[in-house]
Amino acid sequence: MALRVYNTATRHKDDFEPLEPGKVRMYVCGVTVYDVCHIGHARAYVAFDVIQRYLRWSGYDVTYVRNFTDVDDKIIARANEKGIPVTELTDRFIAEFHEDMDALGVQRADIEPRVTDHIPDIVETVKRIVENGHGYVEGGDVYYDITSYPAYLALSGRKLDDMVAGASERVEAETVKHHPMDFALWKASKPGEPAWDSPWGPGRPGWHIECSTMSSKYLGDVFDIHGGGQDLIFPHHENERAQSWAASGKEFVRYWCHNGFVNVSGEKMAKSLKNFFTIKDVLKQFHPESLRYFLLTTHYRSPINFTQSGIEEAENRVEYLYETACAARTFLGKVNAQPAPDELESIRARFRKAMDDDFNTAAALGGLADDARSLNEALALKGKGPEKSARVATLNAAILEQGKVLGLCQRDMDETRATCQAFKVRRKGLDSKVIDGLVIQRNEARAARDFAAADAVRDRLMKMGVQVMDTPEGTRWKVI
RNA sequence: GGCGCCAUAGCCAAGUGGUUAAGGCAGGGGUCUGCAAAACCUCCAUCCCCGGUUCGACUCCGGGUGGCGCCUCCA
Numbered sequence: 001m002a003l004r005v006y007n008t009a010t011r012h013k014d015d016f017e018p019l020e021p022g023k024v025r026m027y028v029c030g031v032t033v034y035d036v037c038h039i040g041h042a043r044a045y046v047a048f049d050v051i052q053r054y055l056r057w058s059g060y061d062v063t064y065v066r067n068f069t070d071v072d073d074k075i076i077a078r079a080n081e082k083g084i085p086v087t088e089l090t091d092r093f094i095a096e097f098h099e100d101m102d103a104l105g106v107q108r109a110d111i112e113p114r115v116t117d118h119i120p121d122i123v124e125t126v127k128r129i130v131e132n133g134h135g136y137v138e139g140g141d142v143y144y145d146i147t148s149y150p151a152y153l154a155l156s157g158r159k160l161d162d163m164v165a166g167a168s169e170r171v172e173a174e175t176v177k178h179h180p181m182d183f184a185l186w187k188a189s190k191p192g193e194p195a196w197d198s199p200w201g202p203g204r205p206g207w208h209i210e211c212s213t214m215s216s217k218y219l220g221d222v223f224d225i226h227g228g229g230q231d232l233i234f235p236h237h238e239n240e241r242a243q244s245w246a247a248s249g250k251e252f253v254r255y256w257c258h259n260g261f262v263n264v265s266g267e268k269m270a271k272s273l274k275n276f277f278t279i280k281d282v283l284k285q286f287h288p289e290s291l292r293y294f295l296l297t298t299h300y301r302s303p304i305n306f307t308q309s310g311i312e313e314a315e316n317r318v319e320y321l322y323e324t325a326c327a328a329r330t331f332l333g334k335v336n337a338q339p340a341p342d343e344l345e346s347i348r349a350r351f352r353k354a355m356d357d358d359f360n361t362a363a364a365l366g367g368l369a370d371d372a373r374s375l376n377e378a379l380a381l382k383g384k385g386p387e388k389s390a391r392v393a394t395l396n397a398a399i400l401e402q403g404k405v406l407g408l409c410q411r412d413m414d415e416t417r418a419t420c421q422a423f424k425v426r427r428k429g430l431d432s433k434v435i436d437g438l439v440i441q442r443n444e445a446r447a448a449r450d451f452a453a454a455d456a457v458r459d460r461l462m463k464m465g466v467q468v469m470d471t472p473e474g475t476r477w478k479v480i
Numbered sequence: 481g482g483c484g485c486c487a488u489a490g491c492c493a494a495g496u497g498g499u500u501a502a503g504g505c506a507g508g509g510g511u512c513u514g515c516a517a518a519a520c521c522u523c524c525a526u527c528c529c530c531g532g533u534u535c536g537a538c539u540c541c542g543g544g545u546g547g548c549g550c551c552u553c554c555a
Contacts, residue, residue: 029555040554040555041555042555043555044555045555074553156484156551157483157484159483162483207553228555229555230484230485230549230550231549231550232554234551258555260549260555261548266548267548268548270554297492297493297503299493302486302493309491309492313492313504317505324519327519354494357495360494360495362502363493363494363502365503365504366495367502367503369502369503370503376518377521379519380520455514455515455516458515458516459516462516467517468516469518470513470515470516470518471518
């Protein structure tokens with residue numbers, strides 16, 4: 001069973017064969033840094049984080065590049081709005097991006113290039129495209145001549161005539177472009193805008209060219225995986241493909257991977273619809289691993305509907321996994337047990353089968369749920385026999401190993417459980433001191449064998465959403 | 481108008497040309513418990529509609545209906 005990857009360019013799952021055996025070069029379009037990230041960004045970068053982790057786990061030597069676009073119209077507009085320098089704005093949102101991604105357990109890419117650090121490279125690429133007869137200069141602008149590229153629109157599967165018809169409905173009266181669909185490789189800068197010297201005068205890169213340039217710089221003219229959100233298929237990736245081909249004469253990407261959208265209430269998330277959530281909005285209310293888990297419950301290419309109940313359920317699952325892992329840790333601390341290699345390998349095979357099918361995290365999570373249940377089942381067996389110990393050790397190791405690939409179950413267990421509870425206490429508007437007091441009250445009644453009074457307190461806690469649990473180690477409580 | 485995606489139990493969500501259609505949540509029944517809870521056991525679907533291909537389709541093809549996305553900045 002080999003890895004199969006859905007390729008947007010071919011519109012079906014293809015067997016994955018990297019350019020160089022054992023080596024994967026992948027590029028994912030990063031953020032344009034003019035605002036904080038929303039949960040759609042979270043989805044994209046969690047998805048490709050898992051892909052990257054899985055490829056490494058599978059034995060590939062991975063080079064992962066994810067850029068920062070730190071110069072563009074929106075950035076300039078936002079900086080002007082705020083009256084601050086562009087670099088102050090972009091530095092700030094790069095830091096915010098890292099903060100959010102670190103919280104979600106998204107690993108840093110191997111290389112995270114910034115556009116403004118690569119202007120000379122970009123100028124070179126534009127020059128090469130023009131020299132090769134695929135670009136033209138108009139004033140201080142440079143445009144890509146789409147009619148020079150026969151395969152234009154092959155990636156997105158569109159027809160030029162339809163595109164032109166659609167575009168003509170929008171206002172674009174005065175243009176120097178030779179064809180309405182031609183796009184800018186280099187833009188002459190207006191006064192006050194960031195500008196760099198170029199053979200065409202002071203200007204800045206067009207959108208798209210930075211990814212063509214930086215991907216080839218770090219990964220070569222041809223590389224394996226290029227990822228991003230589905231919205232980037234057109235125009236961004238279509239244009240990148242045209243540029244890279246024009247510069248190198250080669251088809252630059254072997255597998256195009258695009259993640260689906262996050263919807264809210266069944267509709268696309270948009271600021272205008274007031275259904276817009278930033279990552280920070282969500283992390284104020286939920287443990288970050290809850291969001292990560294939630295995002296992995298649906299296959300990365302399908303739309304996912306963000307709901308309160310969905311993320312609450314995810315958080316409960318995160319708690320369950322950590323509680324299970326804690327219980328296993330406690331047990332394994334008392335015995336000397338090693339995982340059973342055969343059984344561990346069969347669990348790996350099941351995990352591999354799920355993930356090899358276009359990185360099916362939803363199926364993988366199903367398997368993980370089976371393992372966690374089996375682990376609890378094993379823990380419930382009496383005694384400390386070798387059979388039980390081996391089983392617990394095996395399942396525990398399997399859960400942690402799969403978790404490592406999915407980016408789950410890797411945090412400090414006690415701290416994570418406590419944090420999940422703290423979020424729930426806050427969401428329900430409870431006070432843990434009050435709860436502690438009631439639990440003590442109940443235990444005093446129990447000690448006096450006044451079960452009627454004890455149960456009354458218990459019911460009161462239940463109404464608050466607090467469940468008491470009497471264990472051999474004493475009474476615990478948990479917000480459900 | 482063009483292109484594309486989706487439609488699986490009360491809800492979320494995998495999956496397969498023919499053996500028992502994952503998993504989770506909720507719900508029913510148990511074990512355990514002073515009572516509970518947690519945990520575990522157990523029960524709970526024939527896959528939107530109509531045609532076609534096939535020995536056989538939920539899975540393939542065509543049509544329909546419904547939902548969504550892209551075609552403009554967008555993960």
